[in-house]
Amino acid sequence: MANVIVNRVAEFLKNFPPFSFLDKEDLEMVASAVEIKYFDKDESLFLQGQVAQPHFFVVKEGAIALTEKKDSGEEIIEYCDQGDVFGVLALLGKRPYVLSAHAAEDSLLYFVPVSVFESILNQNSRVALYFAAGFASGQVVVRKDLSESQRARKIFRNDSSDHSLLIFSDPSVVKISENVLTGNESLNIQDAAKKMAFEEVSSIVIVNAKNHPLGIITDKDLRKRVVAEGIPLTTPVSKLMSADLIVKKSDSSFSDLYLCMIKNRLHHLVLTKDGTIHSPVNGIISDHDILLSMGNSPAVLIHALLNTLDINEMKMIRDRAEQMLRYYLENEVSMDFVASVMTEINDVILSQANIIAFKKYAADYPEIEKVNYCFLSLGSEGREEQLLRTDQDNAILYEDVPEHLKGKASEYFLKIGSQIVEVLIHCGVSSCPGDIMASNPKWVKPLSKWKEYFSDWILKPTEEALLNSSIFFDYRPVAGSKTLADKLTEHIYEELGRKHFFLNFLAKNAYMNPTPLGFFKGFVVEKSGEHKDEFDIKARAMIPLTDIARLLIFSHGVVKINNTFKRFEKLADLEPVNHDLFIQAGKAYEILMRMRALEGLQNGNNGRYINPEKLGKLQKQLLKNTFAPISELQEIIRVRFQLDYFLK
Incomplete structure (x- = not known):
């Protein structure tokens, strides 16, 4: 019976990142360690300010509301539904939860132990970078459904220096300074500061006679303690340096170095020959070095x-x-x-x-x-x-x-x-x-x-x-x-x-768009030419949605919302009776955008034509699911714009 449960958990998890990046053995290891817990509606999982639990969470069924305490009361920041991963600050953390989590409805959750997942992080660079991308900005949710991320958009729009998603041109290569500025314990603070200024570096590693690291002083230490607190410049460096050093081997993988810095909130990471403090210093990496390596941020x-x-x-x-x-x-x-x-x-x-x-x-x-x-x-x-x-x-x-x-x-x-x-x-x-x-x-x-x-x-x-x-x-x-x-x-x-009659003509145009599926629910493909037997995702799936979104937003007199899924979101607010349909249509359009872009990147073209025979079963079903709102929307505009009269 236990094996059956483990298999069911693994089958579920493998459909969602980062679990989809795991090989079968690791996935089964994680699944076997998962605890399954039920929460009644309104029951709390954790509260803002609480110390992070030794688990992170995956929604199996139901929905979880993540909320934040504000002067005006409790504000819902994010909803997590099936497949969403949250509470992951415990993974890299050592800090309290920044939001509270409550069951928005009766929910079934998977509790994934951090201890089990940490070894995977160290070995699987794709998983490591996946989590690092979210944690660089302190995110607590990693979503698989991507229609509800207004916050990320606003952050990016308002702050061009935001690094909420760090993507590296080559994660295995990052600039590591091998000429490390070092000094011995006989130095005082002023001597150390002079050496840093002369070398134009932001840190100095204090070492013993064998060049083994004892501590580190950074320009931040000089600003926050020496200048701000008025510590005398004649004070020995041993009184100022951070002595609880965390060090790594200089030939460690990039993800290992980067995640260590994030996990321990380090601006500088000292590197030694064997990765311990009982070995000579032979490198240092700073967050500035990380920034310079962010070729694709x-x-x-x-x-x-x-x-x-x-x-x-x-x-x-x-x-x-x-x-x-x-x-x-x-x-x-x-x-x-x-x-x-x-x-x-x-x-x-x-x-x-x-x-x-x-x-x-x-x-x-x-x-x-x-x-x-x-x-x-x-x-x-x-x-x-x-x-x-x-x-x-x-x-x-x-x-x-x-x-x-x-x-x-x-x-x-x-x-x-x-x-x-x-x-x-x-x-x-x-x-x-x-x-x-x-x-x-x-x-x-x-x-x-x-x-x-x-x-x-x-x-x-x-x-x-x-x-x-x-x-x-x-x-x-x-x-x-x-x-x-x-x-x-x-x-x-x-x-x-x-x-107003112009909208009727737009409606007719939108209604007459070609259908994506044939009588027997198969993809309607091109019959001849260069793209014979291929599906036109633009003409048969995307254009019907863009045309309908444009038409309906025009009919409401709404200006300055051009984006298709933004138009559907606005329409959901304007027409509560059709709220769910419009939200579904917006999500469908986002999926189509993603599929077209991936197709184009994989084949070096514009991604417009897709060969259905090359799609897996899940991909085919996902694509067909995006068609569902089209016929319902077309029926709405047929009635609303009296198209029976125009189509005669």
């Missing part, structure tokens, strides 16, 4: 982009961003966070391209230089959903100028747009097959012309107008004057308010 990539106008270097950085993207996707990082990070990187490239173009042409057009303009991202990039470097869609909007400057303005902004497009192409973003780019004079126009374009599309919803609406209505200002974009948005919603 969002913050580092963005910082590098902001400090270069070299298009070759920009391309290299964007290539590295793709490595980071692969790691995020494979490790089930929140799609909201992933989309935010990739959008931020793409936007910085656009902003730098804008600077390059301005530097190149502004001096030749002094009378136009001060004219406000705005570079618009359209389509998937406008919706903040472009993970891969698929083809670009963009345009330029500029303020109206006097008659005598119209020719010069048109010429200048076309050059600006063309230069930006060229930079994007150089960075690996291919040109648009339909030529919807800022290098096409048709899409480089003053505000009055753009208003005319949209008014015409809304007034005369031809097939071309409806096609344009799927691209241009999702514009987003990236560089230049966002006020211009706001004026255009205001005009569009005024027009939609006056011409």
Whole structure:
């Protein structure tokens, strides 16, 4: 009977990271050590401020609410449902819980002993990095479902120095300083500080005659104790140094070194020949060294982009961003966070391209230089959903100028747009097959012309107008004057308010999108051509959802929410009766984004076409599950927009 239970636990755990990274033997070892506990609704697991338990937790059934005490009362920070891992500060911790955990409903939990998992951390670098990614920012939840991560998005948006997810270009290689500054016990504090200043380092290791480490003094010690507390400079270093040294072997794996620093809150880690204090010092690693090795961290990539106008270097950085993207996707990082990070990187490239173009042409057009303009991202990039470097869609909007400057303005902004497009192409973003780019004079126009374009599309919803609406209505200002974009948005919603029938045509267009499954519930694949027998995930699954989300958000008059899963989240608030359906649709879209991006990364293409025969059983079922909301949503718009009349 015991073996049956262990097997059931293992079968469940292997579906969720980090357990999905374990081999069969390790998974069975963990499963055999798991305790299964039941909690009634509202029963507490642990409270904020309590010492961490020797377990972390996995939700088998039910839901757990993580809450935080605030002046206004108890605030729910996160919900954990099936497969979610939480309470993991115990794993790296030695610190109290920062949140409380209560059963939001009757729940069944797996308690995983930290002692069992620690050995795996030391041997399995993928598991180690998975946890390290979450703990760098002190997260207590590692989610497998990635639609509810507003907090991560806000952190990233508001603080570009955030390192909440650290991804390394080569985790096995990190800069280790071998020339360690050392000093003996005869030094006083002033002598030690002078040596540190002369060598321009942030620490000094105090050693004995055999060069064995006795302690360490850092610049933080000098600031917080010597300066702040007024300790005399003549004080022996033995009175100031941190004597309870934690040391590691210099040839330890990166994950071992990094996790040791996180676990023990170390800014400097001393390395010795045999990994004990009874061996000569032969290296030191600092958190600064870690930072320099973070080749694929969002913050580092963005910082590098902001400090270069070299298009070759920009391309290299964007290539590295793709490595980071692969790691995020494979490790089930929140799609909201992933989309935010990739959008931020793409936007910085656009902003730098804008600077390059301005530097190149502004001096030749002094009378136009001060004219406000705005570079618009359209389509998937406008919706903040472009993970891969698929083809670009963009345009330029500029303020109206006097008659005598119209020719010069048109010429200048076309050059600006063309230069930006060229930079994007150089960075690996291919040109648009339909030529919807800022290098096409048709899409480089003053505000009055753009208003005319949209008014015409809304007034005369031809097939071309409806096609344009799927691209241009999702514009987003990236560089230049966002006020211009706001004026255009205001005009569009005024027009939609006056011409409601346009929404009926949008609804018809959304309703007529091709179905993903055939009569016998098989994938509808291409019948001929280059992609014969492949499934078009964009046309048959993603576009139906983007079209419906756009239509419904327009019908509510909501502005400045372009992202598809954000639109569904907003719709869930606006229409409580359809709340669950909209949440399900948003999650489905995130899954589709992830699947397409992974497909593209694995095959070096845009990921649009997937061969169903190459999908595993679980992947096929997951993909089919994402189709479920489409038919329900189409039925809603059929009734709401009276499509029976329009379809006659």
